[in-house]
Amino acid sequence: xxxxxxxxxxxxxxxxxxxxxxxxxxxxxxxxxxxxxxxxxxxxxxxxxxxxxxxxxxxxxxxxxxxxxxxxxxxxxxxxxxxxxxxxxxxxxxxxxxxxxxxxxxxxxxxxxxxxxxxxxxxxxxxxxxxxxxxxxxxxxxxxxxxxxxxxxxxxxxxxxxxxxxxxxxxxxxxxxxxxxxxxxxxxxxxxxxxxxxxxxxxxxxxxxxxxxxxxxxxxxxxxxxxxxxxxxxxxxxxxxxxxxxxxxxxxxxxxxxxxxxxxxxxxxxxxxxxxxxxxxxxxxxxxxxxxxxxxxxxxxxxxxxxxxxxxxxxxxxxxxxxxxxxxxxxxxxxxxxxxxxxxxxxxxxxxxxxxxxxxxxxxxxxxxxxxxxxxxxxxxxxxxxxxxxxxxxxxxxxxxxxxxxxxxxxxxxxx
Amino acid sequence: xxxxxxxxxxxxxxxxxxxxxxxxxxxxxxxxxxxxxxxxxxxxxxxxxxxxxxxxxxxxxxxxxxxxxxxxxxxxxxxxxxxxxxxxxxxxxxxxxxxxxxxxxxxxxxxxxxxxxxxxxxxxxxxxxxxxxxxxxxxxxxxxxxxxxxxxxxxxxxxxxxxxxxxxxxxxxxxxxxxxxxxxxxxxxxxxxxxxxxxxxxxxxxxxxxxxxxxxxxxxxxxxxxxxxxxxxxxxxxxxxxxxxxxxxxxxxxxxxxxxxxxxxxxxxxxxxxxxxxxxxxxxxxxxxxxxxxxxxxxxxxxxxxxxxxxxxxxxxxxxx
Numbered sequence: 243x244x245x246x247x248x249x250x251x252x253x254x255x256x257x258x259x260x261x262x263x264x265x266x267x268x269x270x271x272x273x274x275x276x277x278x279x280x281x282x283x284x285x286x287x288x289x290x291x292x293x294x295x296x297x298x299x300x301x302x303x304x305x306x307x308x309x310x311x312x313x314x315x316x317x318x319x320x321x322x323x324x325x326x327x328x329x330x331x332x333x334x335x336x337x338x339x340x341x342x343x344x345x346x347x348x349x350x351x352x353x354x355x356x357x358x359x360x361x362x363x364x365x366x367x368x369x370x371x372x373x374x375x376x377x378x379x380x381x382x383x384x385x386x387x388x389x390x391x392x393x394x395x396x397x398x399x400x401x402x403x404x405x406x407x408x409x410x411x412x413x414x415x416x417x418x419x420x421x422x423x424x425x426x427x428x429x430x431x432x433x434x435x436x437x438x439x440x441x442x443x444x445x446x447x448x449x450x451x452x453x454x455x456x457x458x459x460x461x462x463x464x465x466x467x468x469x470x471x472x473x474x475x476x477x478x479x480x481x482x483x484x485x486x487x488x489x490x491x492x493x494x495x496x497x498x499x500x501x502x503x504x505x506x507x508x509x510x511x512x513x514x515x516x517x518x519x520x521x522x523x524x525x526x527x528x529x530x531x532x533x534x535x536x537x538x539x540x541x542x543x544x545x546x547x548x549x550x551x552x553x554x555x556x557x558x559x560x561x562x563x564x565x566x567x568x569x570x571x572x573x574x575x576x577x578x579x580x581x582x583x584x585x586x587x588x589x590x591x592x593x594x595x596x597x598x599x600x601x602x603x604x605x606x607x608x609x610x611x612x613x614x615x616x617x618x619x620x621x622x623x624x625x626x627x628x629x630x631x632x633x634x635x636x637x638x639x640x641x642x643x644x645x646x647x648x649x650x651x652x653x654x655x656x657x658x
Numbered sequence: 659x660x661x662x663x664x665x666x667x668x669x670x671x672x673x674x675x676x677x678x679x680x681x682x683x684x685x686x687x688x689x690x691x692x693x694x695x696x697x698x699x700x701x702x703x704x705x706x707x708x709x710x711x712x713x714x715x716x717x718x719x720x721x722x723x724x725x726x727x728x729x730x731x732x733x734x735x736x737x738x739x740x741x742x743x744x745x746x747x748x749x750x751x752x753x754x755x756x757x758x759x760x761x762x763x764x765x766x767x768x769x770x771x772x773x774x775x776x777x778x779x780x781x782x783x784x785x786x787x788x789x790x791x792x793x794x795x796x797x798x799x800x801x802x803x804x805x806x807x808x809x810x811x812x813x814x815x816x817x818x819x820x821x822x823x824x825x826x827x828x829x830x831x832x833x834x835x836x837x838x839x840x841x842x843x844x845x846x847x848x849x850x851x852x853x854x855x856x857x858x859x860x861x862x863x864x865x866x867x868x869x870x871x872x873x874x875x876x877x878x879x880x881x882x883x884x885x886x887x888x889x890x891x892x893x894x895x896x897x898x899x900x901x902x903x904x905x906x907x908x909x910x911x912x913x914x915x916x917x918x919x920x921x922x923x924x925x926x927x928x929x930x931x932x933x934x935x936x937x938x939x940x941x942x943x944x945x946x947x948x949x950x951x952x953x954x955x956x957x958x959x960x961x962x963x964x965x966x967x968x969x970x971x972x973x974x975x976x977x978x979x
Contacts, residue, residue: 281773448703477901582801585903
């Protein structure tokens with residue numbers, strides 16, 4: 243025994259050496275701790291950089307030049323004029339033929355105040371964006387901007403613009419970034435998500451119930467379970483290709499609405515996109531739903547059976563109500579995934595340029611992420627501003643959805 | 659309140675006793691039509707996912723067969739040019755850029771994600787966790803198209819300023835890969851953290867009892883014990899990077915190029931599918947069939963990776979009690 247001990251001791255550092263050994267191990271520990279911490283904080287930095295880069299583009303100075311000086315059009319500022327005065331301005335500053343064409347398209351009497359106002363801006367003032375600046379430049383380099391504008395565009399008007407505004411939310415797509423909005427895209431996204439939930443929720447919950455409550459541990463059910471796990475890892479663009487062939491082409495009579503009497507030409511409609519999204523989020527919903535159902539204590543089911551309830555009565559009255567908060571949370575997470583998905587929509591064929599509101603499930607549509615993709619891909623700097631604004635709209639939507647998820651969970655868990 | 663309950667129970671007792679008098683009570687399981695219908699519907703919901711998989715295989719398979727009738731498989735996997743206009747269909751340039759962007763992404767995501775997981779599971783106080791975990795969750799919830807914007811408007815200019823304006827193309831694989839890495843960090847960290855937290859406390863306490871430091875416990879005891887889950891996380895991360903579309907579609911470029919230079923523009927498999935199907939595409943063209951051949955390659959790659967990940971977990975899992 244003593245020999246073994248001695249042998250061990252001779253291999254270990256003694257005295258001063260031992261102290262140094264411990265100190266160096268401690269130092270190494272401290273260094274690595276810092277490295278681990280900074281890796282975690284890296285995520286925080288990345289997130290702040292991302293938010294900063296988006297917000298930086300949403301606000302900033304814009305130098306615009308008008309074809310006509312607004313002050314010469316009338317003695318009052320334009321936005322204080324009433325409709326008749328605006329029409330008079332239009333008539334006075336446009337060529338007669340052009341005005342007549344406008345009148346033929348839609349008589350002035352039938353146009354609303356804001357429509358006429360927009361016409362004045364579009365046809366008479368003809369604003370032209372000369373240069374835009376980011377928020378950072380506008381904040382810190384105001385003097386340089388002023389100097390640049392004074393020397394390069396002496397005629398231009400410099401104003402601070404928030405690219406995201408109520409009109410950005412309520413106007414449809416336009417090729418002019420100053421007047422483009424996300425109305426069509428927002429409505430398209432909402433329609434698509436609504437229909438997706440309509441299909442995905444019952445099927446997802448149903449499958450979760452089947453797998454947790456009914457399925458016995460046999461080969462068939464194991465294959466289903468493995469299959470769902472595998473599907474959750476399939477890239478979203480593959481779902482897009484599946485949707486393109488099955489929903490857009492094979493089921494075209496249904497997805498174009500032809501058999502319902504609402505023909506939209508081809509199958510590239512909201513329904514086709516929603517069904518594709520449904521397939522995409524089903525595995526996530528099923529896996530989350532299963533977890534929620536599994537968390538319901540067995541004693542609850544046994545108590546219910548003990549009182550003579552049937553299997554379905556037990557599930558409907560006891561298991562589901564208790565699993566609901568979890569199922570809702572899972573559903574909302576799946577929906578936030580669907581709202582942000584872009585690739586499958588591109589493949590299924592969301593339109594990139596569309597100005598009419600979607601009027602039903604069989605309409606052509608565009609969606610927020612598609613709009614962001616489209617605007618991000620354009621080289622002109624003005625489009626970066628509206629892409630960033632659309633990103634803000636999308637992120638606000640996602641954050642509020644998650645807030646709803648948290649609220650729902652809290653409310654239900656209190657009741658339970 | 660109490661009265662009501664007792665009345666209800668009484669009336670039920672009466673009905674059961676009535677039933678008992680009319681026919682003999684049987685302990686055999688009663689057939690219930692409603693329940694069977696519901697169970698049938700639930701089974702259908704479960705089986706629907708099988709149809710999805712079968713659908714994917716049939717769709718990708720049949721369109722790919724149409725493609726391989728015109729282009730030989732050998733040419734598909736060996737040709738280094740992808741240019742449908744001149745009938746050159748070699749997947750290598752698309753595959754190479756996919757692998758390059760994924761490799762760059764993994765260089766960021768795997769070490770950072772694992773380090774973050776170790777910090778969160780072994781070091782962080784409850785307070786630190788409550789701040790850092792939601793940040794990572796938000797990062798995981800940001801749509802990929804937003805990351806695409808981030809790559810093009812932030813990462814590319816940053817690379818240009820570091821490596822020189824002339825050396826870095828406006829669309830390049832490095833920028834897409836780096837941002838993809840950031841996107842995948844939360845995935846790696848949350849899966850690895852789950853694996854590390856599953857390691858029993860007793861193991862850590864044993865190590866501390868032998869005089870190990872926190873680092874030594876984490877690296878030499880906890881990490882090896884949770885290695886199956888961590889490797890699974892890594893493999894899932896790779897499969898995620900291979901299948902990622904929007905970042906590369908926005909930032910990596912729109913021309914298939916066979917290049918090893920990460921600062922060049924080169925289209926990936928997913929980026930190519932997105933660009934070709936985004937345009938007005940005739941269903942009869944070979945372009946249309948070709949994206950399904952790429953899709954099939956992609957599907958097989960990710961499916962293989964996911965299966966490897968599951969197998970690794972099963973093989974290396976250490977079961978404690």
